[in-house]
Amino acid sequence: MSTAPLTSDFDLDEFDPEDVDVELVVFDMAGTTVSDDGLVERAFVLAAQRSGIADTSDALEEAVAFVRETMGQSKLEVFRELTDSEEAAVEATTAFETAYSELVERVGVTEVLGAADLFQELRDAGVKVALVTGFSRATQDALIDMLGWRDLIDVSLCPVEAGRGRPYPDLPLTALLRTGTSSVAAMVVVGDTASDMLSGLSAGAGLVVGVRTGTHDTETLEDAGADVVIDSVADLAELLGLRGDAIE
Numbered sequence: 001m002s003t004a005p006l007t008s009d010f011d012l013d014e015f016d017p018e019d020v021d022v023e024l025v026v027f028d029m030a031g032t033t034v035s036d037d038g039l040v041e042r043a044f045v046l047a048a049q050r051s052g053i054a055d056t057s058d059a060l061e062e063a064v065a066f067v068r069e070t071m072g073q074s075k076l077e078v079f080r081e082l083t084d085s086e087e088a089a090v091e092a093t094t095a096f097e098t099a100y101s102e103l104v105e106r107v108g109v110t111e112v113l114g115a116a117d118l119f120q121e122l123r124d125a126g127v128k129v130a131l132v133t134g135f136s137r138a139t140q141d142a143l144i145d146m147l148g149w150r151d152l153i154d155v156s157l158c159p160v161e162a163g164r165g166r167p168y169p170d171l172p173l174t175a176l177l178r179t180g181t182s183s184v185a186a187m188v189v190v191g192d193t194a195s196d197m198l199s200g201l202s203a204g205a206g207l208v209v210g211v212r213t214g215t216h217d218t219e220t221l222e223d224a225g226a227d228v229v230i231d232s233v234a235d236l237a238e239l240l241g242l243r244g245d246a247i248e
Contacts, residue, residue: 028191031214047096072193074165114234130175167198194224201225
């Protein structure tokens with residue numbers, strides 16, 4: 001997009017999009033680019049009930065609180081924390097994916113307003129677009145196809161394909177390698193959860209951007225390492241100088 005790489009010492013007041021050289025933007029899905037109206041949490045409740053993880057209302061409330069706290073992480077890793085064996089964790093994860101698919105079919109999902117247009121603008125500017133998720137490959141593919149995004153992105157990744165899910169750096173770093181991005185400084189990571197911010201930070205991303213359309217609030221995102229928090233992905237093009245003036 002321009003000349004100088006981003007740096008981790010980000011200062012929004014001194015940020016000049018004309019000096020930014022972004023090669024790759026790594027986006028989270030649910031809550032960041034995909035608006036699913038809380039289907040992740042609803043699917044978890046169904047999975048917990050069906051797999052017997054939470055057999056009382058108090059246990060379910062405690063488990064849901066943990067899921068909110070760890071939103072964005074690999075679903076298998078979350079269930080490993082909530083169960084007492086690998087077999088139970090795998091069973092619960094399968095129950096979650098099934099429940100989520102059922103809800104998506106029944107309720108449907110939509111893009112966060114402006115997401116598809118943003119993907120196109122980035123690619124028109126020569127910037128690669130990656131989608132990462134804590135879902136399985138089957139669920140991720142179903143969402144991408146339902147939203148018609150297959151031709152708008154360069155790569156999509158789920159935890160099993162990268163090694164570890166968030167908050168580890170594996171997903172953005174794998175996206176960087178898959179797209180041939182020249183350095184971590186040329187990568188932007190965007191998400192709605194603390195796990196997304198921690199993943200981008202650990203990966204050394206030049207810019208880590210939080211959005212307010214999902215699970216965690218501004219304070220939580222900033223505490224987890226967000227360089228900047230914007231209302232939604234629709235504001236990213238302006239922040240990066242693709243259109244209009246940079247956000248102030």
